[in-house]
Amino acid sequence: MNRAFEIRLYPNEEQKLKLNQTFGACRFMYNCVLFQKQKAYTEKSNTTINDIVKNIKSENLWLKEIGSQAICQALNDLNKAYKNWFNSLKKKTKQKTKAPKFKKKHDKQSYRDCMMKTKINELCNYNTRKISIPKIGKITYRTGYDFSKYGITKVYNITVKKSKTNKYFCSICCECKEPENLKQNDYNIGFDLGLKDFLIDSDGIVIDNPRYFKKSQEKLAKEQRKLSHCVKGSNNYNKQKLKVALVHEKIKNQRKDFQHKISRQLINENQVIVSEDLKPSNMIKNHKLAKSIADASFSSFCNMIDYKAKWYGRTYIKVGSFYPSSKICHCCGYKNTTLTLADREWECPNCHTLLDRDKNAALNILEEGLKILYRGYQNQNSLLYLNKTGQ
Numbered sequence: 001m002n003r004a005f006e007i008r009l010y011p012n013e014e015q016k017l018k019l020n021q022t023f024g025a026c027r028f029m030y031n032c033v034l035f036q037k038q039k040a041y042t043e044k045s046n047t048t049i050n051d052i053v054k055n056i057k058s059e060n061l062w063l064k065e066i067g068s069q070a071i072c073q074a075l076n077d078l079n080k081a082y083k084n085w086f087n088s089l090k091k092k093t094k095q096k097t098k099a100p101k102f103k104k105k106h107d108k109q110s111y112r113d114c115m116m117k118t119k120i121n122e123l124c125n126y127n128t129r130k131i132s133i134p135k136i137g138k139i140t141y142r143t144g145y146d147f148s149k150y151g152i153t154k155v156y157n158i159t160v161k162k163s164k165t166n167k168y169f170c171s172i173c174c175e176c177k178e179p180e181n182l183k184q185n186d187y188n189i190g191f192d193l194g195l196k197d198f199l200i201d202s203d204g205i206v207i208d209n210p211r212y213f214k215k216s217q218e219k220l221a222k223e224q225r226k227l228s229h230c231v232k233g234s235n236n237y238n239k240q241k242l243k244v245a246l247v248h249e250k251i252k253n254q255r256k257d258f259q260h261k262i263s264r265q266l267i268n269e270n271q272v273i274v275s276e277d278l279k280p281s282n283m284i285k286n287h288k289l290a291k292s293i294a295d296a297s298f299s300s301f302c303n304m305i306d307y308k309a310k311w312y313g314r315t316y317i318k319v320g321s322f323y324p325s326s327k328i329c330h331c332c333g334y335k336n337t338t339l340t341l342a343d344r345e346w347e348c349p350n351c352h353t354l355l356d357r358d359k360n361a362a363l364n365i366l367e368e369g370l371k372i373l374y375r376g377y378q379n380q381n382s383l384l385y386l387n388k389t390g391q
Contacts, residue, residue, distance in 0.1 A: 190366025274369025
């Protein structure tokens with residue numbers, strides 16, 4: 001299986017200078033080729049991308065000091081951006097993609113280097129904590145990374161990036177052995193995601209919504225207010241901009257750590273996990289709840305459960321977003337069509353059971369997920385039977 005490992009780098013001042021030069025060269029080449037392609041389109045000329053690259057390199061001799069692989073990967077990214085845009089226009093894919101845009105200096109800074117024939121032992125030295133990056137040298141990386149337990153066989157590429165808080169990271173894309181499946185058990189769970197409580201499962205366990213953005217909102221507003229009073233481009237502006245970025249980074253790291261812990265706990269304890277197939281892009285259109293929905297980040301949490309379930313041999317099922325899980329009584333199946341969002345508890349008119357809205361939804365989601373799983377097994381068995389009988 002293919003997997004990426006992100007590690008923190010600690011380059012010295014000379015290495016920082018080389019990395020920043022590589023970031024700038026890749027961005028420069030990307031923007032120049034994009035400009036020339038747009039110009040050739042308007043003038044209807046037959047200039048090829050190879051001619052454009054040759055002209056740019058002949059006019060800018062300093063590009064020879066930069067690794068050729070990094071520049072080639074930047075051009076590959078541009079070609080891929082054009083391909084995705086054309087496929088979107090021809091409606092070959094459901095994803096809507098816009099035309100390629102020019103890269104900015106103060107935006108995301110990264111470059112990718114191809115390393116097809118490199119082994120992980122040649123790339124990383126565990127004793128000295130050094131990682132070898134072409135044209136840059138050996139850079140110290142953070143302790144705690146042990147790649148030997150993953151059985152890495154190939155290293156495809158390495159991506160070096162710089163965050164807005166001036167921290168350097170390295171993402172190693174490699175091929176490694178499949179992780180061992182967890183021991184199977186008979187526990188199944190369904191859960192409902194919400195804003196008041198982040199997660200309510202079918203066993204009645206409630207996990208509070210940490211609301212990390214809301215807790216840091218006053219501090220963030222204070223730092224942004226100071227930034228608005230600074231002269232744009234000055235040293236004080238850059239210092240204050242870094243403080244704002246640090247607040248955002250802390251919120252992101254807190255949310256990511258919380259979701260990793262909860263998702264891993266669900267994977268460890270349950271064989272079948274069922275959730276609702278939420279559409280956050282549609283939910284966020286509600287302007288009264290948009291900030292809270294974005295803060296909860298349901299999509300990233302479900303993605304974590306999805307790939308961890310595939311890694312460790314668990315089953316993750318998503319119930320359709322139009323399934324009325326809150327309106328159906330899990331005891332008798334009665335559907336309450338008059339239920340509103342403000343009703344957190346309701347009594348079933350048919351069996352007179354007092355139902356908690358969220359727990360009832362979690363129980364219905366679990367039941368519907370198990371039905372989907374059972375139908376899938378039935379279809380699979382019927383296909384096997386037809387193949388054996390030759391029908």
